[in-house]
Amino acid sequence: MAKGHKHTLADVAPGTVTLCATKLMHGGLLWAHLPVDGSLWADEGLREGFRTRVRRGVGDIEAPVEVIEMKGK
Structure with a gap:
């Protein structure tokens, strides 16, 4: 995860994962x-397509992508 960018339970809806590109x-x-x-x-x-999509959000096709899963939610 990028320094200074943290994730909480609010970032992940039940039944989902959240991809974060920085x-x-x-x-x-x-x-x-x-x-x-x-x-x-x-x-x-399907995973690489989702990674590509979130990378487009930051305008860098090689941006690192973190997968956020909140267990026990």
């Missing part, structure tokens, strides 16, 4: 979240 910019951190239904995320063949 990009360091002059003056700060740009980030984008993409909620994904857990059943869709379970399909390995």
Whole structure:
């Protein structure tokens, strides 16, 4: 996870995972979240498409992507 960008239970709806892409910019951190239904995320063949989509949110196709899952929610 990018330093200074934290996630909470509010970032992840029940039954979903949230993808977080980050990009360091002059003056700060740009980030984008993409909620994904857990059943869709379970399909390995769809995962790279979701990662690409959230990376577009920060304008960097190679941006790191964190998968946020809140267990026990």
